[in-house]
Structures are given as structure tokens and as C-alpha cells.
Amino acid sequence: MLVRMDDGRKARAGRPRGFDAEEALERALVVFWRQGYEGATLTDLTRAMGITRTSMYAAFGNKEELFRRALDRYSEGPGGYVARALEEPTARAVAAGLLNGAVRATTRPGCPAGCLGVQGALATGDPGHRARDVLIAWRNDAGSRVADRFRRAVAEGDLPPGTDPDRLSRYVTSLVYGISVQAASGVARDDLQQVADTVLRNWPPATGG
Amino acid sequence: MLVRMDDGRKARAGRPRGFDAEEALERALVVFWRQGYEGATLTDLTRAMGITRTSMYAAFGNKEELFRRALDRYSEGPGGYVARALEEPTARAVAAGLLNGAVRATTRPGCPAGCLGVQGALATGDPGHRARDVLIAWRNDAGSRVADRFRRAVAEGDLPPGTDPDRLSRYVTSLVYGISVQAASGVARDDLQQVADTVLRNWPPATGG
DNA sequence: CTCATTCTGTACCGATCGGTTCGATACTCA
DNA sequence: TGAGTATCGAACCGATCGGTACAGAATGAG
Structure with a gap:
């Protein structure tokens, strides 16, 4: 289809696309x-x-592919705070990046309240089950990466010895998703920021039984 | 329509309903x-x-009325843990009832994973916006009742003076919703119980800025 | 019994669903 | 310029959406 395989700059035959x-x-x-x-x-x-x-x-x-592409774009745009948070130098900064980022991303003026990764397809009928599966994988992947990051923090002595990284990850991601649901309920940004502040004020939580 | 207005026991004219x-x-x-x-x-x-x-x-x-009725039934059935938790004698027991109840209600064998009040209609198109509004009101009402309960606990000295009940309520309900989303993602009951345990292990969180 | 009343199953309603067909159009390449 | 190709708008596809009309069936009242 491409006329020049060595240089995909443009050189496409046929009528050009009329939109971005x-x-x-x-x-x-x-x-x-x-x-x-x-x-x-x-x-x-x-x-x-x-x-x-x-x-x-x-x-x-x-439609399904469009949704996948939209989710990818979401991950790089409004949801980009997750990737940025994971690169923070300390576990505390990671948690802060996730929680503060969630508050801001789910309450952006001019954007829908909440998180696409949560409310995009949380429960669906049969025709939407693939979209649901895509989001489940998206959320679980995020959870795994947070857990890995906390695992590293424990190894580095950045978190108290004996801290369970999976457990801590589940705790933080639960708060992120909870913030998203609250945002979708119309809760104001300031009120959600207080939730994030409360968590960070008590960081790190003890993970003993 | 009723043959006897003074006694609505049954006495209904016409063919009786063939189902429960x-x-x-x-x-x-x-x-x-x-x-x-x-x-x-x-x-x-x-x-x-x-x-x-x-x-x-x-x-x-x-369909919309059926959904409302189903939500009422949910509140009295699987979601009954909320009302029960609010009657616990201490703020700690209230939080424990909410968090442990959420873990169990959202991971009941034989029932869908997650919470109807969250995933029933979190984001919808135009035809579903009334159902969405119903759930928003349902969630916000629950949040208000938790806040009121914590307010009482502060007044009773059951929570440290200076504790912000609204803020604490938002924190707990965020976790409840977050647990629900995780459950809908297929996270196991034991893993979610660890989240609840972590929160209670660090109860009450300091709510200072 | 007859009659009014209520429930049930079938068959159907217009609207909309996600997705496609097709001819006109606009471009690159030779 | 003409051949080849990709995009565009409109009209259309069968299936399904939420919701109903209607006639038969089952009851209580008189």
C-alpha cells in the first residue's frame, strides 16, 4: 500500500484523509x-x-478497537500521572503522585469526572465484555506495576522491612479507584484532595495483620 | 381496584399473578x-x-423502576452491611463493619463481583442518565450517613478531638468503593480483606492537613 | 351462570443498535 | 493526462433496543 517502504513520511496513494x-x-x-x-x-x-x-x-x-485506542491515549494523557508517579524516587513520592494525580485527573475542568479505566466498562452485558476485559487487564496491570515499585522500595530500605508490597499496592490502588468513583459522584476536587492528604499524612501504613 | 379498601390482605379481583x-x-x-x-x-x-x-x-x-426496586432490594440484602455497620457502638466498629462488609458483599460466591451501587450505572449514555443519578444519590446518601455517624463519634469522644468527620467518611467510603472496583476486577476476597485489615490496623488515621 | 377485572403469551411497534455497500471524489504515480 | 487507490457521504443492512396492543385465560363479585 505504501509506495515507498523505505520512507513512510507521506507518499500514500489515494485520496488523503480529511481529518486529524x-x-x-x-x-x-x-x-x-x-x-x-x-x-x-x-x-x-x-x-x-x-x-x-x-x-x-x-x-x-x-468500536472495540476505537475504545482500545482511546484507552491508550488516556494512559498517555490524563492517565499519564501513573507512569510518572512510578518513576518517583521514593515510595512516599510514588504514593503521593498516584493519589494527587488521581484527584486531579478525575476532576479536570472540561473533562468528564472520574476515570476512564474504571467507569469505561465496569459491568457490561455480553456485547461489551471484551471492553470490560480490556479495562480489567488495564487496572490489574497498573496494580502489578505499583506492587513491583513498592517491592523495589522495600528492597532499597525505602519502606520498613516486613512491608508487604502487594498489600500496600492494593491499599493505594483501592484509594485511587475509590477517589475515581467519588469524583464520578460529583464530589469536589478539594474534598478528594483531603482524602489523598489523609493517606499521605499517615504514610506508610503498617501492614501487619 | 381493590375490592376491600379496608383490608388489602388479598381479595383482588381478576386473574392472580402467576409468579412471586x-x-x-x-x-x-x-x-x-x-x-x-x-x-x-x-x-x-x-x-x-x-x-x-x-x-x-x-x-x-x-426498566427504570425495576432498577430502582432492585437497588432497594440490594440495600436491604447484600448491601445491608452498611446499615448494620452504622449501628455499631464505636467509630472503629463502624469502619470495621463497612470495610469487612464491603469485602464480603463484593466477593460473594454465586453473586456478581463488585457492588451494584457502584457498577450498576457509573457512566452512561443519555438513556441511562436517570439510573446513574439514582446511584449517585444512593452513594452520596451513604456517605452522608457515615459522616453523620462519625460526627456523633467525635461528639462522644469516641474519635480524637479535631477529627474531621466528613473527611474521615470520605476516606472510608473511598476505600469501600475502591474495594468494590478491585472485586469487579477479579481480585480475590483474601487480598481485599488485607486492604480492610490494613486500614483498621492504622485506625483512626490522623486527619490533620 | 354472567360480568368486570387482572394477568399471561404472542406478536408486533418505531427507533436505534453496530456495521456495511456503493458511487462520487480527491489524491499519487507513471 | 489516465490508471490506480484510498477516503468520503449517504443510504442502507439485519438485529436488537425498550415498550405495547390484543386476545385468551383465570379469578372474585353478583
């Missing part, structure tokens, strides 16, 4: 974020994207 | 719980209830 795929994806992301996978119809999506169904299918495959 | 409405509601509850409001179709619901659409509409009004 990245910007269209951004619009679709917001619709999925606000309405969830099942609640976002092709009509809603394509209207927000400013393109027709045909163009969407040509560019992204189908 | 409460049992049918219980079946509908499970479908909403597993698939969410939008993901649960009338076909799914009535098949599980063992009745026809006509009978469902005659007994419950419409």
Missing part, C-alpha cells in the same frame, strides 16, 4: 470517558469526532 | 448487578425472572 486522526481519537476518548463503552453509540462518537461512520471504520476498525 | 414478584425482583437484581443498567436488556432480565415482558411491565412499570 489523533484529534478525532481525543474526541472519542472524551465520549467513552463520559458515557462508558456501552453508553457511547457510534452516532455519539462520530458526531463528536466530526467524521462519518465510514471514516471511523476505515481509520480505527470498529 | 419478590423472587423475580431478586433475579433481576442479579442481572443488573452483573451487567449494569445499560448492559441488562429486557430480554436478559425477563428471561432471568422467568416471566414475559408484559408481566414485568405490569408488575414493575418499566
Whole structure:
């Protein structure tokens, strides 16, 4: 299809795409974020994207693939705080990055309240079960990476010896998801920030039985 | 319509209902719980209830009313731990009742994982926005009652003076919702119990800035 | 018995679902 | 310029959506 395989700059035969795929994806992301996978119809999506169904299918495959792409974009955009937090030098800073980041990402003015990774497809009927599985994997992957990061912190002596990193990860991610649900309920940013502050004020929690 | 207005025992004219409405509601509850409001179709619901659409509409009004009724039943059944927890004598016992109850309710064998009040309609399209509003009110009402209970605990000296009851409520309810999301992701009961244990092990958290 | 009343199953309603067909259009390449 | 190719808009697809009309069936009242 590409005329020049050695240089994919442009050189594509045929009528050029009449829209910016990245910007269209951004619009679709917001619709999925606000309405969830099942609640976002092709009509809603394509209207927000400013393109027709045909163009969407040509560019992204189908609704499910569009959702996957939107989730990827979410991870790099509004959800980027997770990756940034994991690179913080201390376990405390990691937790702070996750919790403060969650508060801000789930209460961004002009964006839907809550987290796409949570409310995008938490419970679905049969047609949405693949989207649900994608989000379950997304959440569990995030949890694993936080646990690994805390494991490293224990090894480095950055967390008290005997700390259970999996347990600590589950605690922090539960708070992140809980903050997201509260945000989706309309709770104000300041109130959620107090939750994050409370957790960090009592950091690290003792993980003994 | 009732033949005897002074005694509504039965004495209803016409063909008697051929199914147990409460049992049918219980079946509908499970479908909403597993698939969410939008993901649960009338076909799914009535098949599980063992009745026809006509009978469902005659007994419950419409899908939205059925959902409301199912949520009420959920509050008295699987979600009953909230009301029970609020009657515990100490703030610590209240928190323990909420967290341990959430762990068990969201990981009941034979029931969908997670919480109906969270995953029933967290993000929806236009047709589901009333169900979403119902759940938002349900969650916020629960949060208010927990805050009121903690307020009482502060007044009684059961919590350290200066404790912010609203803030503490938000912290606990965030964890309850977070546990619910984790459960919906397939996290095992034991792992979630560790989250509850961690919170209680560090109870009460300091709520200073 | 008859009659009014209520419930049940079938068959159906318009609207919308996700997805596709197709001809017109706009581009690159030779 | 003409051949080849990809995109575009509109109209359309069968399936399913939530919800109903209607006729038969089962009851209590008289």
C-alpha cells in the first residue's frame, strides 16, 4: 500500500484523509470517558469526532478497537500521572503522585469526572465484555506495576522491612479507584484532595495483620 | 381496584399473578448487578425472572423502576452491611463493619463481583442518565450517613478531638468503593480483606492537613 | 351462570443498535 | 493526462433496543 517502504513520511496513494486522526481519537476518548463503552453509540462518537461512520471504520476498525485506542491515549494523557508517579524516587513520592494525580485527573475542568479505566466498562452485558476485559487487564496491570515499585522500595530500605508490597499496592490502588468513583459522584476536587492528604499524612501504613 | 379498601390482605379481583414478584425482583437484581443498567436488556432480565415482558411491565412499570426496586432490594440484602455497620457502638466498629462488609458483599460466591451501587450505572449514555443519578444519590446518601455517624463519634469522644468527620467518611467510603472496583476486577476476597485489615490496623488515621 | 377485572403469551411497534455497500471524489504515480 | 487507490457521504443492512396492543385465560363479585 505504501509506495515507498523505505520512507513512510507521506507518499500514500489515494485520496488523503480529511481529518486529524489523533484529534478525532481525543474526541472519542472524551465520549467513552463520559458515557462508558456501552453508553457511547457510534452516532455519539462520530458526531463528536466530526467524521462519518465510514471514516471511523476505515481509520480505527470498529468500536472495540476505537475504545482500545482511546484507552491508550488516556494512559498517555490524563492517565499519564501513573507512569510518572512510578518513576518517583521514593515510595512516599510514588504514593503521593498516584493519589494527587488521581484527584486531579478525575476532576479536570472540561473533562468528564472520574476515570476512564474504571467507569469505561465496569459491568457490561455480553456485547461489551471484551471492553470490560480490556479495562480489567488495564487496572490489574497498573496494580502489578505499583506492587513491583513498592517491592523495589522495600528492597532499597525505602519502606520498613516486613512491608508487604502487594498489600500496600492494593491499599493505594483501592484509594485511587475509590477517589475515581467519588469524583464520578460529583464530589469536589478539594474534598478528594483531603482524602489523598489523609493517606499521605499517615504514610506508610503498617501492614501487619 | 381493590375490592376491600379496608383490608388489602388479598381479595383482588381478576386473574392472580402467576409468579412471586419478590423472587423475580431478586433475579433481576442479579442481572443488573452483573451487567449494569445499560448492559441488562429486557430480554436478559425477563428471561432471568422467568416471566414475559408484559408481566414485568405490569408488575414493575418499566426498566427504570425495576432498577430502582432492585437497588432497594440490594440495600436491604447484600448491601445491608452498611446499615448494620452504622449501628455499631464505636467509630472503629463502624469502619470495621463497612470495610469487612464491603469485602464480603463484593466477593460473594454465586453473586456478581463488585457492588451494584457502584457498577450498576457509573457512566452512561443519555438513556441511562436517570439510573446513574439514582446511584449517585444512593452513594452520596451513604456517605452522608457515615459522616453523620462519625460526627456523633467525635461528639462522644469516641474519635480524637479535631477529627474531621466528613473527611474521615470520605476516606472510608473511598476505600469501600475502591474495594468494590478491585472485586469487579477479579481480585480475590483474601487480598481485599488485607486492604480492610490494613486500614483498621492504622485506625483512626490522623486527619490533620 | 354472567360480568368486570387482572394477568399471561404472542406478536408486533418505531427507533436505534453496530456495521456495511456503493458511487462520487480527491489524491499519487507513471 | 489516465490508471490506480484510498477516503468520503449517504443510504442502507439485519438485529436488537425498550415498550405495547390484543386476545385468551383465570379469578372474585353478583
